[in-house]
Amino acid sequence: MPRFPIPLPHAVPLYLAPMAGVSESPFRQLCRQYGADVVVTEFLSAEGIRRENEATLNKLRFGPQERPIGVQIFGSDPAAMADAAALVTDVFQPDFVDINFGCPVKKVVKRNGGSGCLRDLGLVQEIIRAVSRATHLPVTCKVRSGWSEEMRDPVTIGLRCQDAGAKVLTLHPRTRTQMYTGSARWEEIAAVVEALDIPVLGNGDIKSAPDALRMLRQTKAAGIMIARGSFGQPWIFDQARDLFDGRPMRATPGVAERFRIALDHARLVESYEADPQGAAVEFRKHLGWYVKGLPNSGDLRRQLHAVNTFGEIEAIFDAYLQGPWGEAALAGVAAESLDADVAA
Ligand SMILES: Cc1cc2nc3c(=O)[nH]c(=O)nc-3n(C[C@H](O)[C@H](O)[C@H](O)COP(=O)(O)O)c2cc1C
Known part of the structure; x- marks a missing residue:
């Protein structure tokens, strides 16, 4: 069994994926509380870190309760990546540095950042070596299967990353x-x-805890990384852990419990962000995810998507629970929690 470069509480760790605008400090804290073993920051530009851009440095803040945590950086200039890794190591001291070779966004790849690097595996290796020289922390990589269908070759990409010194590799096989x-x-x-x-680490299309178990069985991955499957359901990690350990999966929280978790999340954001009103508006997307699938959720979502302050959320939840849909939801979600199609 390959060994992880940092001590971890479980032999097969569950990671919260790096996600721009989502895997921020409050959500990382919440996912750690609900069973994520490791979290990763959203991708941060090496140039932004090197130039000490205030917004970028702000996104590097994390608390001790988030550890173990990786900081993910991206860029195509090995020197800038090395400088960024050195600064992150000295000032923020995460548990590892992750390099993003997966981001597909045009703005990033046109400067050869993210998955743009996958067109030139020599450059990928140069970056990994430069970053590894600049930090004593383990350097890990997150890759896609290739730039295009013609260049699809995840095994070669993985071997080249390993050869250059990557200590863990995450594959999102697209x-x-x-x-x-x-x-x-x-x-x-x-x-x-x-x-x-x-x-x-295996990543991609895990929507539920049984999916995580299926991926583990089908791939024999050393660990599992979950991105979109954590939206509005941070408890997916605890549920996956139950299945990995051979226990019956704990029930999906009922509607009142979901609302309580959403409010806990909101409080974490409120106490973390300097601009509470901007943060409340940003938080609307999480609210939409928390209520997905509830009876009359369209209406509920419309109300939640109009909130401008954190104070408005609780009243909307209370009104829902006390109204006709609340009763249906209380019955419905409880039934839904029997969804452990695990045996497969
Ligand atoms: C909103 C969003 C933001 C993302 N941001 C990042 C990022 O900053 N760095 C990264 O490596 N991948 C990023 N990803 C990709 C995810 O980490 C993951 O590889 C991908 O979503 C597939 O996993 P999933 O099917 O579990 O969502 C992002 C994905 C989403 C949906």
Whole structure:
């Protein structure tokens, strides 16, 4: 079994994925409370870090309760990446530095950042080596399966990352051209797990805890990374842990419990952000995710998408619970929590 470069509480760790605008400090704290073993910051520009851009440095803040935590950086200039890694190591002291070779966004790839690097594996290796020289922390990488269908070759990409010094590799088995379309090819994760000596994390299309168990069984990955599957359901990590440990999966929280967790999340954001009104508006997307699938959720979502302050949220939840839909939801969500299609 390949060894992780940092001590972890479980042999098969569950990671909260790096996600711009989502895997911020409050959500990372919440996911740690609900069973994520490791969290990663959203991707941060090496140039922004090097130039000590205030907004970028602000996103590097984290608390001790978030550890173990990785800081993810992106860029195509090995020197800038090395400078950024050195600054992050000295000033913020995370547990590892992750390099983003997966971001498909045009603004990033046109300067060869993110998955743009995958067109030039020599550059990928140069970046990993430069970053590894600049920090004593473990350097890990997150990659896609290739730039395009023609260049699809996750095993070669993984081997080149390992050869350059990556200590853990995460594969999201889609190409850049695919963006988020099609499905993640879990068989590519299995092939990379087989080919590499370092731990390989599987990522892509885990929507529920049973999906996480299925990925683990199909790929034999050393760990599992969850991104969109955590939206509005941070408890997915605890549920996945139950299944990994062979226990019956704990029930999905009922509607009142979901609202309580959403309010806890809101309080964490409120106490973390300097601009509470801006933060409340930003928080609307999480509220939409928390109420997804509830009876009459369209109406509820419309109300929640109009909030301008954190104070408005609780009243909307209370009115819902006391209204006709609340009763239906209380019955419905309880039934939904029997969804443990685990045996497969
Ligand atoms: C809103 C959003 C933001 C993301 N930001 C990042 C990022 O900053 N760095 C990164 O490596 N991947 C990022 N990703 C990709 C995810 O980490 C993950 O690889 C991808 O969503 C597939 O996993 P999933 O099917 O579990 O969502 C982002 C994805 C989403 C949906």
